[in-house]
Amino acid sequence: MLYGHGSAERPLDESDVAKILAEALSALPVDGKRLLVIIPDATRTAPIALLFRELYALLGERVARLDYLIALGTHPPMDDAAIDKLVGADGPGRRASNVAIFNHAWDDPSHLATVGVIGEAEMGELTGGLLPIETPVRINRRIFDYDQILLCGPVFPHEVAGFSGGAKYLYPGIAGPEIINTTHWLGALQTSIATIGVKDTQVRRVLHRAAEFVKVPVLCAALVMRGTDLHGLYVGPHAQAWSTAADLSGELNIVRTGRRFSRVLSMPSSKYTDLWTAAKAMYKTEAIVEDGGEVVIFAPNLGEVSVTHGALIDRVGYHVRDYFLGQWERFRDVPLSVLAHSTHVRGTGGYDVASGVERPRIAVTLATGIPEERCRRISLGYADHRQIDPEAWMGREDEGIFVVRNAGEVLYRP
Structure with missing residues (x-):
């Protein structure tokens, strides 16, 4: 009952x-x-x-x-x-x-x-x-x-x-x-x-x-x-x-937005203490980003990729699903949950086995406390959070810019 x-x-x-x-x-x-x-x-x-x-x-x-x-x-x-x-x-x-x-x-x-x-x-x-x-x-x-x-x-x-x-x-x-x-x-x-x-x-x-x-x-x-x-x-x-x-x-x-955007500033809740959990700011907004667009995860408080799995992510980086499927022997010893997290953060896209070229559908940029060198090493973009004023991004939907505060639990769809 x-x-x-x-x-x-x-x-x-x-x-x-x-x-x-x-x-x-x-x-x-x-x-x-x-x-x-x-x-x-x-x-x-x-x-x-x-x-x-x-x-x-x-x-x-x-x-x-x-x-x-x-x-x-x-x-x-x-x-x-x-x-x-x-x-x-x-x-x-x-x-x-x-x-x-x-x-x-x-x-x-x-x-x-x-x-x-x-x-x-x-x-x-x-x-x-x-x-x-x-x-x-x-x-x-x-x-x-x-x-x-x-x-x-x-x-x-x-x-x-x-x-x-x-x-x-x-x-x-x-x-x-x-x-x-x-x-x-x-x-x-x-x-x-x-x-x-x-x-x-x-x-x-x-x-x-x-x-x-x-x-x-x-x-x-x-x-x-x-x-x-x-x-x-x-x-x-x-x-x-x-x-x-x-x-x-x-x-x-x-939430239905009625359209997609070229850039989304996604600001995860402060309850997330590493990217492993804060990446929900990407998952919940991916669908409203245009092909070739960008999600910027704005979280100055984040200084760690993953408390539990950080070393493995440093080794693997963030990639689309087909990047791993196309070269499975190289990654088969990595825990599947780590590979899954990697693909979720990077989003959808393709990988050409012959050329070794990966083509993510969108860009994912970290504006966090994670250093630029580490962001590049794990195949994510970097932005200096000190140079971003979230208020300046507000009210610009007509320009293709959208802001999500307290991101992570609400799903946005076009």
Whole structure:
């Protein structure tokens, strides 16, 4: 059964959230049992502190454990100060004896367990023959210490899965490297521009198949945001809650501009701390850039390409998909998720194998704290952010110039 509601016109308030959660969780058979809530890190906009308070108020005295696992994927772990900011330092339950908060560790085998394997034939069926490779499904073994899992997080247009949320909080949220790599490369093969904002994607089908291997009962609280306002909350089976939330998210987080532009100044949210996460400013604006145009990612606060994968990206650089496919032997040992990220940032384009010439559809320029030499080395353009006044770019749509503030979660289409 699906609980909750949403509206494009009116945000939910705290009383709405409390009522929906109370209705959805009152009959959940968790008295005296152990509940694990899987939540996003700080790179997703969501009222996690509010949900943390409400869940403790509703369940804190009912359950034996009310623990949280942060769905980091391959993002770096959060320290105590960052966790306090995420869930509320002084909120009810933060220091309770039956509450603990854990970081996922995707690259530590001791934290992972294999729950199944999607074989070549089945992967071929799920991906329409695009990626028929055997994929072990590993997940954080902590989930087996609990009687119930609650996925809790927002649903946005997403470059790999089409829309984030739902089973994506399991894979890649708390997954091992194999399915992280497979799903990200599958998304790259289809290209971000053809995937983002689409509900029924091959990646989503793989995620739902992988979720079937999890035998602990799973419930999902899917959130829909517009900016910092919560407009929807749906609680129920993960596929159903996610699907309903994705419909509303498509209304609220996909903007039609009515045209394309020659230059887009995309200013990512300050919550992103490296290009790996801030590159959403490119993914969400790529479609509104004319052929031969340019996206300028303006983020003076960014000084790192990727906290986790920086060395690999320095080696590989940013290239279109066909650049890698055209010389696969050269790159086959690079993790597929890194190659996928590379293609998502560089966007669509072509590569001529005979001449070795790469032809990206658009230019991508960094106006960040990343030095010019490094930008050139990873095959991205460079602009001195000190020479850019965003206000001077405003109001120039008639000249083919468009500005996106707080970029990263809203998808722009022509």
